Amino acid sequence: MPRRYEKRVTSKDPANSKRVILYGVHPITETVAAGKRKIRAIFLAREDAVSAELRRMISVGGGQVITVGTHELTRLCGSPNHQGVAAEVDPYPYSDLQDILGGETGAAACILALDQVQDPFNLGSIIRSAECLGAAGIALTKNNSCAVTPAVEKTSAGATAHIRIARVVNMARAIDEMKAAGFWVYGMDSKAAQNLYSLKLADKAAFVLGGEGSGLRRLVREQCDMTVSIPMQGRISSLNVSHAAAIALSEFGKRVHAGSVS
Numbered sequence: 001m002p003r004r005y006e007k008r009v010t011s012k013d014p015a016n017s018k019r020v021i022l023y024g025v026h027p028i029t030e031t032v033a034a035g036k037r038k039i040r041a042i043f044l045a046r047e048d049a050v051s052a053e054l055r056r057m058i059s060v061g062g063g064q065v066i067t068v069g070t071h072e073l074t075r076l077c078g079s080p081n082h083q084g085v086a087a088e089v090d091p092y093p094y095s096d097l098q099d100i101l102g103g104e105t106g107a108a109a110c111i112l113a114l115d116q117v118q119d120p121f122n123l124g125s126i127i128r129s130a131e132c133l134g135a136a137g138i139a140l141t142k143n144n145s146c147a148v149t150p151a152v153e154k155t156s157a158g159a160t161a162h163i164r165i166a167r168v169v170n171m172a173r174a175i176d177e178m179k180a181a182g183f184w185v186y187g188m189d190s191k192a193a194q195n196l197y198s199l200k201l202a203d204k205a206a207f208v209l210g211g212e213g214s215g216l217r218r219l220v221r222e223q224c225d226m227t228v229s230i231p232m233q234g235r236i237s238s239l240n241v242s243h244a245a246a247i248a249l250s251e252f253g254k255r256v257h258a259g260s261v262s
Contacts, residue, residue, distance in 0.1 A: 022089050022150050023082035025050055030158025032057045038090045039063045045073045046084030092148040095164040100137035101181035108203040108261055110252045113139040115171045115220050116211035120146050124155025125242035131159035133249040139174050142167040175223045178206045187216050187224035190238040196228045196251055203261040207248040209241050
């Protein structure tokens, strides 16, 4: 029988400084399936087909299965949105930007660069769209930006387990690296004269999106090969950054399938 959990794990404990408490069914099942992070323990406050499958999956890697109550699980996660399951895992394994850029040797590839996106729900949604729509990876600014947190992983529905994400100190320099790797860099700007739908897209494209409210910073905008906008038909002048990212990725994918990238 799995033992009951007796001591609450908190990120403030020095011994737990490298622990991450992941929560939600999809983030945990996808993380276990991907096999890129050590799963130290699974905490369950449910007994059903989902918990049975998690018990089977975790037994392969030798992790613990710990039964907890719902309220204790909520305290452990710091959120009630755990769906009755959490896991103690190693920190998120960021990729190196060069690994993302150098890994794309095919005819067409698309990456996202996020310049100071701060909302975890926006970031999680962007990661989910990027993985579903076939992006090669994502570059995040390291400062004044949201990192890949358990809340982000929950919002991504487990997509963080499968897509490569890099953190960069200087986005303008990262854009230089993208250009050197053969990517054409498009800055997404609602005020740009050139619109995304009428543009001939390069077969290796990087879409750069700015943070909520402020958009692209001046130096980052100037470093892009060009800026493009998404035409608006309604009375609101701009889209949420996560929606803009999904539209750009979808448009690139549509062009690739139609054979109209160059």
